[in-house]
Amino acid sequence: MAAPGDVGTFHAWDYVVIATVLIISSCIGLFYAFVGGKQRTSKEFLLADRNMNPVPVSISLVASFISAVTVLGTPAEIYRNGTMYWLICVAVILTGIITSRTFLPIFYEYEISSTNEYLERRFNRKVRHVGTFLFFLNTLLYLGIVIYAPALALNAVTGLNLWGSVAAIGVVCTFYTTIGGLKAVLWTDVFQVCIMLAGLLAVLIEGSMRLGGLTEAWRIADERDRIDFWNFNPNPTIRHTFWSLAIGGAFQWTATYGTNQTQIQRYLSCGKKSTALWSLGLAICGMVVMLSIVCLVGIVMFAFYADCDPYTMGYVSASDQLLPYFIMDLFGDRPGLPGLCTACIFSAALSTVSSGINALTTITGEDIIKSIWPNIPESTYTIIIKVTACCFGIIAMLLSYLASQSDAILQATISVFGLVGGPLLGLFSLGVFFPCVNSYGAAFGPLISLGFSFWVGVGAIIYPPDSNSPSLSTELCVEGNTTQYISTLAPSIVDDPYPKIASFYGLSYMWYGGFSWCICILFGLLISFATRHNDPKETDVTLHRPIVDAFLCCFPPKCTDVCRCGVGESETIKEEDKFKEHLRNGTYDVTVAGLSFRSVEANNTSM
Template sequence: MGAAQFALLDYLVLLGFLLVSTLIGVYFAWKDRRSTSNKTFLTGNKELGWVPVSFSMMASYLSSIAILGLPSEVYNRGAILWLGAVSATIAILVAARVFLPMYYNMDITSINEYLEKRFNSTAVRSLAAGVFVIQTLLYMGVVLYGPSLALGSVTGIPVWMSILLNGLVCTFYTAIGGMKAVVWTDVVQMILIYAGYIMVCVAGISHVGGIGRVIEINQQGGRLIFANWSFNPYYTYTTWNVTLSWTIGWMGAYCASQTQVQRYSAIASLEKARKALLWNIPGVSSTLLLSVLSGLVLYAVYGHCDPRFRGDIEKTDQLMPFIIQDLLRDYPGLSGLLVASVFSGSLSTLSSGYNALAAVTWDDFIRPRVSLSDRQAVYTTKAVAGMYGVLSVFIAFLAGSMESIIQASSSLIGAMTGPLLAVFVLGITIPYVRKNGALWGVCLGLAFAWWLTLGSIIYPRSGDNLPVDNAQCLAPNATLLERGSFDPPKTPDGIMAFYHISFIWISALGFVATLIFAVAVSTFFESDDKTEKLDPRYIVPFARRFMDLGDDPMKMTSYKAVPTNEQNRNSHL
């Protein structure tokens, strides 16, 4: 028997959440109605506290992919995804200690402004901006598809209608309210994300008879996999790819993303900006661990009778909303709250993405080429944010063709994340890599990563899902379940040996390829002309020891601190 459908109270809860998000945008649009500054719209004019900004940073990347996709991956492939908390912690520490001070002290609106100053090239800046726009639009489409799938599975509302509802609400409040609306809606949405996880865990644990029973069932089903030290690249998840490649992914989010840099810029001091960033470690880690626990709970409840093979759902991405409908059908409103939490994960990421896309488009493409008044600039930026919202709606319809939203995220976005992160790492740590090395490195790295991605889509591999026992299913077609295998994946022949590696590796391979290509081009083909001096302020302190003295007109030592904007202001008082 399928799960109950939405009750009236569920619809009211969901609509209430969407209304609150919209009203927050209207409030800040009214509050800042006399402002003609793009800084106010894009960075909040440094008037935001570190606590709400910290919540906003977490919410920006804890999208519907985390709420729907991660638990379903644990259900299919085991608990090894807990290592995501380790990779996120490493990435955030690197961002806080290395990248944040560089960006914050430059007081930039677009992160790509750093690349122009570092490589003395508008071409590098424009290329990185273009990559970010495409990457973020793809990501927006994936996270917009997720909650629409969830809503359709428990309400009967068509997925296309859900996409339009979610996308247009988010586009509206982001386009009119700017960064302040984005941050404060993120705070509300982050609270709902936690509420959704807790509801699923409590309902499932109570249903099976306690946490001990959850552990026992998962142990019997082979889901308590906390490490896999195999070097076989055809396993979907191993200790190596989750730790290494996901660290690249999280660094792409925290070290080389316009979305997060705008939040750095929204805080009044470097110290508070670092505090906001470091608080993401417990916030993101706890959310990822709740994802893993939710996946184990899903298996404990449905591991002996998969709802896909009773015809209740189509994909395991739908299990999170389904379990609430199934187990808590006698409590109207809770299903609406769960779907609202899934929408929260999507809306927080979408609004941050639209705002960041508007900032990059304005600062990297429009402002250098078109002269506009302050008021015209604000209206133009708002229109651009709205345009990207509409575009992401169209892209969302393409995401449904992938096996899961985790695969869609890791493959499509990972192909852009690795090369984009690499150009910032090159700029900040390797002084002798110059303009041509950066340009060719990114282009060749992107070509390599997309070759792998498109090959894996055109020639999909067979999955390595763990088996599910459908002994308790009453449906006559339950025996049609395609059982997984505990055996190592077989090594494919020919070109498939490349196309069938785990999609988790794509971001790391794109990152490494870009580094290799860039260093090679700079080493063998870059001009030896040293007339263009490299400003050491754009190189991280520990890497300045590798600078040619001719490149260091300020004669800065390896660890000599670069004065911050705040220190410079104080020195003149």
């Protein structure tokens, strides 16, 4: 370990490694700008011609999941609060099952480019605009912090220039996304995941070797009460339990992987539903592996600093600086290796930002530009969406500057990311699972839910709940100004006690998505029944995915028919009447309830 608080700065070779990663990412964009169709059509630019292999798509899904916030925040979470967060892997698996059985098949029923096209077909254009608003709010607020957070952490620990890092991430992302389209985004994600994996494994292996092996690191963490997977307390105010991580986390990640344009666009690039399902399955496996590696890094990092916590000593000023500090402590005297591990964090930021820019461009083009100019020439449309992608890259960099103006923006933005996802998931759930919901319920339910979720989220910032983190030791630290640092980092004493309503804000942040989803469903149904709800028997069966069909398809029809609420019964009756009419009139082809019938002659039919 280096001298306390002094872990060195970057060398020339570290900058060379980071520059190489950025240059290769840009070259991938250049390659796809000059091969294939050269991004001359919107289909190629936005959806990679719908012919992508499932492997790069699945790796790209993993890259979007492992953002810079995840790479920095997850080891710090394990370090400070133990291994309970590792159970988020259960939520990831549940998300894969739910998405593959419900939302993904619905989106593949139609050749859509924007997920909000489904909302217009199910409800109307106004509801589509609500979906557009929620997606913009969700994504734009997130992009700024994804650029700024890693740059700030690296600047504080390594001396890497703050705004130089922001500009590097923003400019490179914007460049290869604008010229190379979705193909460039997907293949740069593949390259960046390799860099992430190399950097994380380097930290994990070197840290474990310094401690005498991964088993020893686990033993130290276990002795200090950091190994815990068995909290099944149903109390929703406890920050992390099995239920909040598995069930609450499933709401949050299903909002992202089941209904968010950023991920759905990748499924649609596969062209076939079977290929998309393969990519989703591979991605879920990849996410679990990457999450496990990141969590193990957190365990090793805790064991390394078990008796000299750099956060308490004031060597770092925020928990998201712990991993960069650990990297410099391990590799500070080996030029090039800190650059590789830092490139891991840069790659995580690049993959997330490029995905967001591409998705924002698609939504803008399909939901806004085409609604204003429905008969726009293809060549003109392609040029406009490329310019739009460039503009969103600039906006993301500007938002990173706004993020720098607030100390609490990191917590606030992550909370918003979860809180907006719940209403968005609720909106699509109203359409897919509740055929009785009309356009009024679909339009106002998510907006009311958004109001409630912001109320809880802002309240939790004003009256933050106690995280009850286990204690951290400084027993073996070199004596110095420890008392000064501890007093600086300790929370200030509040003269006025929290008001009674503050207990309402104690809801675990992992339940934000589930809470806002429930509010959306509740008000969506209430408003629909108060404003002449839809008749399920008259609805288009292709726009719905009853729960029984998704998860209880092996049950006998007598059990499942009741739960379908009569969806499509009128359509089936009409087809049956049409079938009988054809029996009387002659030869025909007709389909009833998914079964094909053919008449040979008026009184001699076969099925």
